[in-house]
Amino acid sequence: xxxxxxxxxxxxxxxxxxxxxxxxxxxxxxxxxxxxxxxxxxxxxxxxxxxxxxxxxxxxxxxxxxxxx
Numbered sequence: 001x002x003x004x005x006x007x008x009x010x011x012x013x014x015x016x017x018x019x020x021x022x023x024x025x026x027x028x029x030x031x032x033x034x035x036x037x038x039x040x041x042x043x044x045x046x047x048x049x050x051x052x053x054x055x056x057x058x059x060x061x062x063x064x065x066x067x068x069x
Contacts, residue, residue, distance in 0.1 A: 006053070010060055018061050025054040 013021065029050045032043045 007056065010056060013060075015061060015064050018057050018064070022054060022057045022061070025050055025057065029054065 010018065010021070029047065032047045032050060035041060036043050036047065
């Protein structure tokens, strides 16, 4: 999925859905870090991608919280 499409999809989500997405990304990031320590495959790019997506989700949660005030 391209970054623009991903951002548009995330913007359409509600705060609850974004929180669920953040939890899923944290779980995925944990698993990727675990695989990295085991030396299974090349996962550095995947970790970087997941971290950036998680940051986007947190940014959108913050923006939606500001808009709700």
